[in-house]
Amino acid sequence: MCHNAQSFNFSPQAGFPRLEPRRIGISHVISINSPYKVANQIPVNMAIKQISAMPSTVVPPSGSKIACMTDNTSSTLSKTCPVVQSNGINYWPFSYVDNREAINLVGYDVHNNVVSQLELTGTRYIWQVALSNDAKTLIFKGQASTSTSLAVATLGK
Structure with missing residues (x-):
């Protein structure tokens, strides 16, 4: 892991979110615990336009x-939820109503039509999405410090 990557922590100052860089082992992180309704956004790379707290x-699928x-x-x-x-x-990383240790990663187009669904096992109740240093892997962080990952290249396939 590269230790010179930065994450950005959103914190209030004069009523606006402020970006505060910190050194960590992954390239970009969005936590969804910002008290602001404005989507916190960071441009990430060509394949991933951004990860936003939205x-x-x-409406989640059945x-x-x-x-x-x-x-x-x-x-x-x-x-808010972290949306890629x-x-x-x-x-959108949805949890399942039967509480299985998995997320349903659902893709929506600009008209909010479902265009893809992918089950990722290993975590639920997502609170953070990170992008690896090489920008090839998304890491979904959930309840009780569990996580699951997905190769960026598989989005939309």
């Missing part, structure tokens, strides 16, 4: 639910 504006958390130990639902934006598609 308010819930879509069997899925919006259940994004404020952090990895909280049982408090966040008012790529090639005009917004990818």
Whole structure:
């Protein structure tokens, strides 16, 4: 892992989010515990336009639910979810209503039509999405410090 990568922490100052760089081992991180309704956005790379903290504006498919958390130990639902934006598609990490240790990564087009669904096992109740140093892997961080990953190249396939 590269240790000169930066993440950005959103924190309030004079009523506006402020980017605060910190050195960590992954290239970009968006946490969804910002108290602001404005989507916090970071341009990431060509394949991944950005990862944003977005308010819930879509309807999950049957069997899925919006259940994004404020952090990895909280049982408090966040008012926003970390959404991956790529090639005009917004990818939402939904949990399942049967509480399995998996997420349903659902892609929506600009009209909020479902265009893809992919089950990723190993975590649920997402609170953070990160992009690896080489920008080839998305890391979905969930409840109890669990995580799962997905190769960026597989989005939309």
